[in-house]
Amino acid sequence: MKIGVFICHCGENISSTVDCPRVAKICESYPGVEYSVDYKYMCSDPGQNLIREAIQLYKLDAIVIGSCSPHMHERTFRNAAFSAGINPFMVEIANLREHCSWVHDDIESSTLKAIELVRMAIEKVKRDKPLSKINVPVTKRVLVIGGGIAGIQAALDVANAGYEVVLVEKEPSIGGHMSQLSETFPTLDCSQCILTPRMVEVHQHPKIKLLTYSEVVKVEGFIGNFKVTIKKKARHINEDLCSGCGMCISKCPIKKKAYNSFEEDLAFRSAVYIPFSQAIPNIPVIDETVCTYFQTGKCGMCLKVCDRGAINFDQKDTVMVADIGAIIVATGYKLYDIERKSADLKYKGYGEYGYGKYRDVIDGLQFERIASASGPTSGEMKRPSDGKEPKKIVFIQCVGSRDDSKGISYCSKICCMYTAKQAMLYRHKVHDGEAYVFYMDIRAGGKMYEEFVRRAIEEDKVKYIRGRVSRIYEENGKYIVKGEDTIAGMPVEIDADMVVLATAMIPQDNAPALARTIGIPYDKYGFFNESHPKLKPVESTTAGVFLAGACQSPKDIPESVAMASAAACKTIILLSSDTLEREPVVAKVNEDLCAGCFYCQKVCPFGAVEVKDVKDINGIVYKEVAFINQGVCQGCGTCTATCLSKSIELSGFNNEEIFAEIAAL
Amino acid sequence: MKELREHAKELLEKGEVSAVIGYSQVSEKRTKPIIVTDPQDTDQLVFNEYCLNNLAVYLTKARIKVSCRTKDKTLKLAVTAKPCDVHSVVALIQENQIHREDIHIISFNCHGVAKDFGFEFSGDNIASKCINCETHKPLYFDKIFGEEKETPKASDDAMERIQEIERMSHQERFEFFKNEFDKCIKCYACRAVCPLCYCQRCITDKTIPRWIESSSHMRGNFAWNIVRAFHLSGRCTGCGECERACPVDIPLSLLNRRMAIKAKKSFSYVSGRSLETPTLVGSFNEKDNDELFM
The missing domain is CATH 3.50.50.60 (FAD/NAD(P)-binding domain)
Known part of the structure; x- marks a missing residue:
């Protein structure tokens, strides 16, 4: 077998800590290596040409590239090899960048390591076998x-x-x-x-x-x-029959048993409901947990009033x-639970802000509903506790976000902007009202975003205070917000009528x-x-x-x-294509040796292992062995590692190849 | 005894099974495994405190395995199994080596077996696995014989040796096993007698590439014995046959028992106890204890 070795400098990424010419020179002397060379950018066009020409000139059977991670350019080099006429799986990459030059600084020792890495790849490529791609159909x-x-x-x-x-x-x-x-x-x-x-x-x-x-x-x-x-x-409504007239909803006697989650619990909904009036599809749902029929077996009002006969309590x-x-x-996403602790105690709540305790301390989405024309207040600025118009409102940013102690280190990204917007909306609705925003930083990166925040501050006179709020408590119908103005270096106290917490975005439960x-x-x-x-x-x-x-x-x-x-x-x-080409790096079972314990089937994360009957000359099944569906196998190697008798081999990474690599060290 | 023989005879005569794997008496305090295919031979079958072998091994090894796995109902096998041997049968069913419906389990109420052949079964001569045994009745069976009897009080404590090993420092433990493994002659009797060592080609016999060093060197001694312990961890049912078969008396059950204790402590799993529980190896639960990850 004739092997070509190509050592890439990766600009200076590799060559600054690895003596690439020396690596190439030494590799020349290894058995099987026909040609060895180094080049500044092996992935570039001239670099790939160099590989192609060498393959043809020296009649190479396999190549080893010393370069960046195979994640980056394995495909590039395989294609180059293929275009020069050798099987793309007769290409091995020694990762001289991520595994060597980037993580070491001593030239001598990292050069020696680079040589070892290349030698391992050479030993592996000697045992590599040509593989061909697997085609699988695509469901469109x-x-x-x-x-x-x-x-x-x-x-x-x-x-x-x-x-x-x-x-x-x-x-x-x-x-x-x-x-x-x-x-x-x-x-x-x-x-x-x-x-x-x-x-x-x-x-x-x-x-x-x-x-x-x-x-x-x-x-x-x-x-x-x-x-x-x-x-x-089960909606308990036949979707084909329902016309969305809403009669069941208006006649449902259960009006105040369930909070309306679309209104962020600021309003109630009936037992049969649609989340909001523009809902798509406009077909109600019966909430079994509050519906009288499901709880006691009586009522059935919706059934009586539906002239389409769409109500179906038995639907499963x-x-x-x-x-x-x-x-x-x-x-x-969902919003971070401010006062509650989530079930797995991953996040700690903000008990000090009194959310859940004070009805006028609300979160960002609740404010959206109050400000929304279709919301529970029809867009009028009314606070939840007594329906009065809040004259002084405090917005607190970064509730949860950027707070390691509460379990969230990241920035929720949208809160700076939506707080500015909400403060602006408030000022548009309550002209004599005062709006305060407590912020840590204003992050308004985005087209027209910074201008928007400036508009809130300058045109709409929203007062921005840089600092955190330590505590909120109720006193004479007001919410005393105690915080700190870190720019003035002074404590701040605001007697607000309503407080809006810009809570962090977290993933759905x-x-x-x-x-x-x-x-x-x-x-x-x-x-x-x-x-x-x-x-x-x-x-x-x-x-x-x-x-x-x-x-x-x-x-x-x-x-x-x-x-x-x-x-x-x-x-x-x-x-867009009818079939998919898949890498042939898949597991294969040696059926003669497979003991049929099917541990591989149990551990396969992709469900690729099937049971295959092995028959004797008379057609009688005499044993069951594992069979790996090549279309499903992702080549993760879990089965290979689990197999007690080592009867499974991963093509392209088989035992022999890996052992040769290790032995070359 | 009579019922056992009659039952076996009936099974063979009616053609419900093609063979009965059982014990036959060799001398007064010694038995040997026997595979009966002719109903006339069933009068050789015995069961007593000298039935030391775990016959589950014959379900997977040798040619008999082929016949039981044809799924041909006429080729069912009956196996005589002590309650502890039934654990092995269960483990084999779980690992798809045999099908429950192809195996007819004949079991017994058990009060322990002798440690060695040729000596009177008593508190001084009782197999160590029997000392703290909790399964005096088989968990799965098709036919059960024998009356319930008290297990004789053992003169030594089975856990003592394990605790002794636990108390050792790493270095001492290494030295202890090094000395024990030094005796290993790689006869692989432990493998041959183990019902769960059913691989057609053991990893030790794989030579291209060679995974397990098999030289009579410390490396080879450790490689074989430790790999076997690893391969049995979470699977070994504790029948103790490996230790009994070992011609140089390596205390193999110390290793296997220790792994079994670990599996029980960490995953509440005991091998071969239930056909419904998924096997420890190959099943994953988010709540799994991860302290064992290396």
Whole structure:
């Protein structure tokens, strides 16, 4: 076998701490190495040409590249090798950058390490076997999880490209948090006015199958070939018959038993309800937990008044399975629980701010509902406790966010802007009112954002105080806000009528569970992880699963929409071909040796291991062995490690190759 | 005894099983395994305190395995198993080596077996696994014989040796096992007698590449014995056959028991006790204790 060795300087990234010419020179002397050379940028066009020419000139059978991580350029070099006529899997990369030059500073020792790394790769490549790509078919249907603005945007983009979309929303209506907002920064256009046309479009789109009040319970399969189990919760209303007249809602005698979660618990709703009047679909849901019929077996008022006969108390949850090619996860966020402690004690609450104790201490979304024309006060500025107009209002930023002691280190990104907007809205509605904002820093990076904050301060006379609030307590109907003005270096005390807490954005409670269901990683807070922070921001590390919106990190509306369109675009690219080429790095079972214990089946995270019957000459099954579905296997190697008799080998990383590498050390 | 023989005979005559794996008497205080296929031979079958072997091993080893795995109902096997041996059968079912419906388990009410053949079964001659045994009745069986009797009070404490090892420092423990493993002659009797060592090709026999060093050197001695302990951790049912079979008396059950105690403490799992519980190896729970991760 003739091996070529190519050592890249990576500009100075490698060559500043590794003597590349020396590495190349030494490699020349290793058995099997026909040609060895170093070059400034091996990934560049001339660099790749150098590889191609050397392969042809020296009739090389395999090549070793000493360069950056295979994550970066493995594909580049495999393609170069392929175009020069050798199998792309006869290419090995010794990571001289991340594993060597970037982490060491002594030239002598890092050069010696680089030589060892290359020698290991040479030993491995000698044992490499040519592999060919695996082709798998693609199901041209996309699952979008979450019907907020990100999910809506992604679904519309994919559907408009001509592919089928299944949009799953856990609430009875799509719309998400954006439908709750009053007006949006920095233009102050009405949130619902710009959102609801999109919601209608989703509902009417012939390519979109909308499943509200539904949840994804199981995801099996792999890129291009997922099998997704979706549970459709019982609405107790026949969706085909319901006309959305609302008669059941108006006649429902249960009016004050359940808080309206769309109104952020500032109002009540009936037992049969739609979340809000523009809900899509406009089909009510019966809340079993408060409905008299479900609690006592009596009532049935809705049944009597519905002239379409759409009420069905016996309706059960249904489960459907969909074949899906790609998944876009857009599950959004929730607000940090200010006073409560969450179940897993991950976050500590702000008991000192009296949220939950004082009715006029509210969070950002509650303020949105009060300020919203469709909200419980019809847009009039009234405080929840007594309905009086607050004359003095205090906004507190960074409640939860940027506070290690409460368990959240990150910046929630949108609070500076929405606080400015809310203070502005307040001033527009209460002309003689005073608005104060306690802030840590004002982070207004974005088009027209800084100008917007300046407008709040300069035109609308919102008073910004840099500092934290230590305590809020009630005194004579007022809320005494004690804080500190760190610029003046003085304590501040404001007797406010209402306090608005700009609470942190955190992932939805079920985000980690959903991540495990789908098989995507998440960070310590529960936000889903992107594949690469810069170059693959909308891909999850699981092939075929993409991310959009605030489920990945705190985001405002334009960012969520942009990310959703990006994820849609990635999905469309994936679906645009009929088959997918997959890397042949998959596990294979030696059927003669397999003992059939099926531990591999138990540990396989992708469900790739099947049971295969081995028959004798008479067709009688005499043993069962493991069989690995090459289309499903992701080459993670878990089965290989688990197999007690080492009867499974991972192509491209088989025992022999790995042992040769280690032995070369 | 009579009932056992009649039952076995009936099974074979009716063709419900193709063979009965059982014990036959060799001398007064010694038995040996026997595989009966002819109903006439069932009168050789016995069960007493000298039935030391764990016959579950014959379900997977040798040619008999092939016949029991054809899924052909006419090739069912009956196995005579002490309650502790039933644990091994359960483990084999869990690991897909046999199917429950292909195995007819004949078990007994057990009050312990002798430690060694040829000596009277008593508190001085009782197998160490029997001393603290809690399973005097089989957890799974198709037919049960024998009357319940008191287990004789043992003259030594089975846990004492394990605690002794626990008390040692790392260095002392290493020295202790080094001396023990030094005796190992790589006869692999422990592997041959173990019902759970059913791999068709043991990893030790894999030579390209060689995973387990097998030289008569400290490296090879440790490699074999420790790898075997690792491969059995969370799986070993504690039948103690490896230690009994070892010709040079390496206290192998010390290793296996220690792993079993660890599995019980960390994951509340005891191997071979339930067909419904997922096996420890290969199952994952978020609440799993992670102190064992290396």
